[in-house]
Amino acid sequence: MLENTLLEHLGFDPTAESVYRLLLTRRDLSTEDIAGLLGISAEDACSAIQHLVDLTLLRASVANPGELRPVHPDLAAELLLERQRAVLLRQQQAFAESQLASARLAAEYARLSLDAEPYQVETLQGIDAIQSRLEHLARNVERECLSLMPGGAQSARSLAASRPLDESMLSRGVAVLTVYLDSVRNDPATWEYSHWLSAMGGEVRTVPVLPLRMVMFDRDTVMVPLDPDNTRRGAVLLHGSGFVTAMGALFDQVWSAATPIAELIPRPRDARITAQERELLCLLTTGATDEVAARKLGLSVRTVRRMMADLTDRLGARSRFETGVRAAQQGWLNCDC
Numbered sequence: 001m002l003e004n005t006l007l008e009h010l011g012f013d014p015t016a017e018s019v020y021r022l023l024l025t026r027r028d029l030s031t032e033d034i035a036g037l038l039g040i041s042a043e044d045a046c047s048a049i050q051h052l053v054d055l056t057l058l059r060a061s062v063a064n065p066g067e068l069r070p071v072h073p074d075l076a077a078e079l080l081l082e083r084q085r086a087v088l089l090r091q092q093q094a095f096a097e098s099q100l101a102s103a104r105l106a107a108e109y110a111r112l113s114l115d116a117e118p119y120q121v122e123t124l125q126g127i128d129a130i131q132s133r134l135e136h137l138a139r140n141v142e143r144e145c146l147s148l149m150p151g152g153a154q155s156a157r158s159l160a161a162s163r164p165l166d167e168s169m170l171s172r173g174v175a176v177l178t179v180y181l182d183s184v185r186n187d188p189a190t191w192e193y194s195h196w197l198s199a200m201g202g203e204v205r206t207v208p209v210l211p212l213r214m215v216m217f218d219r220d221t222v223m224v225p226l227d228p229d230n231t232r233r234g235a236v237l238l239h240g241s242g243f244v245t246a247m248g249a250l251f252d253q254v255w256s257a258a259t260p261i262a263e264l265i266p267r268p269r270d271a272r273i274t275a276q277e278r279e280l281l282c283l284l285t286t287g288a289t290d291e292v293a294a295r296k297l298g299l300s301v302r303t304v305r306r307m308m309a310d311l312t313d314r315l316g317a318r319s320r321f322e323t324g325v326r327a328a329q330q331g332w333l334n335c336d337c
Helices: 014-025 031-038 042-054 073-113 127-140 156-171 182-186 188-199 241-257 275-285 290-297 301-314 320-329
Strands: 058-060 068-070 120-125 144-149 175-181 203-207 214-217 221-225 234-239
Touching (some): 014 068, 127 221, 182 203, 203 241, 275 320
């Protein structure tokens, strides 16, 4: 009977571990010898040896060409841990992608639901038409106004136009909930506005990335841009329970994962990473370019590169890949910092 494995969680199966332990003390054994000593079949012994070769725990002997030698246990543990770290990093990346996919799924369901029930669509051309419609909706909203505001820093014109609308809604007891990108902390005007809104009774949170721009009124009407890359072109105003319910679920999901602005305080250089830095790592380790990461985070390409250089320096890494591995070791990619 094979002994209980001690290293199964590092990639060993019990048979492979037993073969490895045996070869550490007996290097002159044939496959048949190993099978006989361990009480296993020759086929199982061959499979275990191949598994150890795949894990690079058995390597070609320099002294005796054609034979295999086991690596030292210290190196073996390091190799196995490195493999596990790589697996963990891939799993963390997959989890982050799943979170974003779930948000996209809600939006996709919303689009599909338009074909399943009666709905109303109003197309608004240009920024003036959008502003006029927002003013009308803000005057008539009764319970809540929910907003997702990607793009990082908001324009001075947009902030000036929003202030009287927000103030009017809050004065009537309407709940005003707004989500910005974490990067707004780098823009004094948007950051000041978010604190003003919070002081007036609104609720403001931030996240590293947002799926789309939208404003929802009383979970009955939602406004989304005609062109997400150019919101000034116009917008679409939609009514319909299926679509609006899906968009409301999307907002709730984003809101629950967002950070209240009161918690977004400067961190010392040696502190753990922020949510924005974690999202940057996830984007870059899944193949996003600096330009794509900058657009999703609402930052400049220069800022993205500076942030990545800072993370690489803080982790003592020599490459982006190594930075990702070391970040996973620190638990920076799957826990609240």
